[in-house]
Amino acid sequence: MLKPLKKFYNDQQLHPTFWGIFLNPFYFARKGLWQGIKQLSQKVGGRILDIGCGQKPYKNLFNYIEYIGLEIDSPQNRTYKKADIFYDGKKIPFEANSFDTVLISQVFEHIFTPGEILSEISRISRPNGLLIMTVPFIWDEHEQPFDFARYSSFGIKYLLEQHGFQIVSLQKSINDIRVIFQLINAFLYKKILTKNPYFNLLLTIIFMSPFNILGEILSLITPKNNDLYLDNIVLARNTKNA
Numbered sequence: 639m640l641k642p643l644k645k646f647y648n649d650q651q652l653h654p655t656f657w658g659i660f661l662n663p664f665y666f667a668r669k670g671l672w673q674g675i676k677q678l679s680q681k682v683g684g685r686i687l688d689i690g691c692g693q694k695p696y697k698n699l700f701n702y703i704e705y706i707g708l709e710i711d712s713p714q715n716r717t718y719k720k721a722d723i724f725y726d727g728k729k730i731p732f733e734a735n736s737f738d739t740v741l742i743s744q745v746f747e748h749i750f751t752p753g754e755i756l757s758e759i760s761r762i763s764r765p766n767g768l769l770i771m772t773v774p775f776i777w778d779e780h781e782q783p784f785d786f787a788r789y790s791s792f793g794i795k796y797l798l799e800q801h802g803f804q805i806v807s808l809q810k811s812i813n814d815i816r817v818i819f820q821l822i823n824a825f826l827y828k829k830i831l832t833k834n835p836y837f838n839l840l841l842t843i844i845f846m847s848p849f850n851i852l853g854e855i856l857s858l859i860t861p862k863n864n865d866l867y868l869d870n871i872v873l874a875r876n877t878k879n880a
Contacts, residue, residue, distance in 0.1 A: 684738025690745035819853030
């Protein structure tokens with residue numbers, strides 16, 4: 639009985655449905671990322687590399703020949719993450735032109751030298767290969783001390799073009815009043831978090847789900863704002879030899 643409930647709860651953290659409103663303090667951010675990547679997943683395929691794959695939450699969205707998860711080599715990552723290959727965080731351990739698609743989601747802000755990773759992604763991508771990247775624009779500091787940057791849409795476009803990628807599409811995820819309510823919940827989560835997961839769930843239901851509900855309602859009647867949003871969700875094409 640407990641195992642299915644735990645799976646249901648974990649699923650609601652990564653790709654929340656209706657019940658995520660009550661269970662997930664990061665409901666809006668996760669919902670936006672899931673919807674954006676799901677939409678782009680229909681446009682890519684082949685051999686896919688997921689950089690910073692974590693638990694591979696998006697794997698089942700893709701049609702692929704092969705799906706490989708890559709993570710930094712550390713004892714914690716080897717224990718808790720579902721990577722197929724661990725590496726040093728510098729040179730991606732694959733030959734040139736190895737992948738049709740690269741996914742790098744919510745990782746770029748933790749890389750202090752973005753040009754180096756983009757050069758590596760370009761190297762291991764096939765000509766006209768596709769890159770799906772998500773990166774926050776507005777978010778709190780997290781995974782300290784390895785949190786180095788936030789990126790505007792213009793910053794992402796500039797960096798990608800400097801390294802041989804052409805933007806195919808760029809979506810500004812959660813670009814309405816839900817931004818405000820997500821930031822409130824992120825603030826509350828860090829301030830009232832305890833070491834007891836069951837008590838944390840109760841706190842989420844009592845204190846954070848009302849902001850999720852209110853945000854959903856108000857987003858239906860208030861305008862969007864493309865200058866204020868949570869995440870960039872980007873599809874880019876590798877233009878080398880194109």
